[in-house]
Amino acid sequence: MDTDELLIRYAAGNRDFLQVNLQQANLSEFALAGINLSRSDLTGANLSGASLRGANLSEAVVAEATLWRANLTEAVLIWANFSKACLIRATLTQVDLHKAVLTKADLRLANLRYADLSYTNLEGADLRYADLTGANLAGANLSKANLTGANLSQADLYNANFTKAILSRTNLRYADLSSINLDGVDLRDAQVSGTSLQPLVNTHQ
Structure with a gap:
């Protein structure tokens, strides 16, 4: 299916693709709220500035796609593959990314407030200055991720893997840090007041 056909069918009221x-x-700048693109292949697609509020991209392949400033508020992205995707300044508030793949994705300045990132693979992801306030990151893989200046206050980090992650100036206030793996992590510049820090391994401070 080409882009023109999709847009014509969407304008006619069709939401299932x-x-x-x-x-x-x-698909840059197009308004596609509520669209169902589950199991679709959007590898390398341009979705910059697109509105995908409430969209369903579960099990879709969105690897190496550009979603700069895209709005995916409350979208369903379960098992989706966003590896190496550009999500700079994307709005991902309250999205469901359970068990999604975001390895080496660029999420700088992204809004992930109250998102479900449980058991998501974020290995090597760039999350500098991203807002993850109240996000569910239980069981997530954040090894080698760059979380410089990110806000993880009140986040659920139970059993998350932060091996060799960068947590410089990261806000971890009132986050659940119980049973997390902090092997090779320097927490000296992180903000950890109000946390229940019970790491599985010793931190390198």
Whole structure:
């Protein structure tokens, strides 16, 4: 399916586009709220500034796609693959990214407030200055992730893996830090007041 056909069908009221091939498609700035693209292939697609509020991209492949400033508020992204995707300044408030893949994704300045990132793979992701206030990161893999200046206050980090992650100036106030793996992490510049810090391993301070 090409982009023009999708937009015509969407404008006619169709919201279901399961398993469609939209590799390299240009959907920049389009309003596609509520669209169902589950199991679709959007590898390398341009979704910059697109509105995908409440969209369903569960099990979709969005690897290496550009979603700069895209609005995915309350979208369902379970099991989706966003590896190496550009999500700079994207709005991901209250999204469901349970068990999604975001390895080496660029999430700088992204809004992930109250998002469900439980058991998500964020290995090597760039989360500098991202807002993860109240997010659920239980069981998430954040090894080698860069969380410089990120806000994780009140986040659920139970059993998360932070091996070799960068937590410089990271706000961890009132976050659940019980049973997390902090192997190779320097917490000297992190803000940890009000936390229940019971790491599985010793931190390197």
